[in-house]
Amino acid sequence: MHNRGTYTEFDGRPAVKFERDYSCSAERVWTAITDPNELAHWFPATVESELRPGGTISFSFPDEPDAAPTTGRVLLVDPPRRLAYTWEGDELHFEITPTPEGCTLTFVNVLAERDTAARNAAGWTLCLEMLDELSAGTTPVGAETPxxxxxxxxxxxxMPHGAAVPGQ
Structure with a gap:
């Protein structure tokens, strides 16, 4: 399995961290993590946001009729470098660093609960595989790995585990 997440701490809180290298521009990855049409290809929810600090970000799940929509708050917007927002007690932090070959995306999911680490890392691993495809210029059709x-x-x-797994 490539590009696995690691368990870490972020400001003293439990987190899972991923780093991905892309051969495209930072602006291309920025669009993939901020544009609702792009997010629809890889993010696990439908997202609408007021892309400004303090703005509302909403998450809905059209494919899961029993899942209630949720909202979060945008914490940081620094295009095309950094984005952070809250989601269900967690924080999602994206940092894009230009490189000679393209850019590196560092993604950190700061966890509300330590025992969600393995569950969230597995989910983000599959989501980020689809982001990899999107950033490479192909339209993802869904994670190939179960x-x-x-x-x-x-x-x-x-990795810390034990949290309930939705749908199981």
């Missing part, structure tokens, strides 16, 4: 083996690998590596 979620359960990814989750089990994180658990086997000792």
């Amino acid at each position: 979620w359960q083996p990814v989750y089990e690998a994180y658990v086997a590596d000792g």
Whole structure:
């Protein structure tokens, strides 16, 4: 499995962190993480946002009729470099750094609960695989890797786990 997340701390709070290298521009990745039409290809919810600090960000799940929409707050917007917002008690932090080959995306999911680390890392691993495809210029059709083996690998590596898994 490539580009696995790592368990870490962010300002003393539990977090999972991912780093991805892209051969496209920082602006291209910025669009992929901020434009609702682009997010629809890789993010696990439909997103609408007021892209400004303090703005509202809403998440809905059209494919899951029992899932209620939620809202968060935009914490930081610094195009095309940094974006952060809250979601369900977690924080999502994106940082894009230009490189000679393109850019590097560092994504950190600051966790409300430590035991969600393996569950969230597995989910983000699959989502980020689709972002990789989108950034490479292809339209993702869905994660090719099943979620359960990814989750089990994180658990086997000792990542904190035990939180309920939606749908199970």
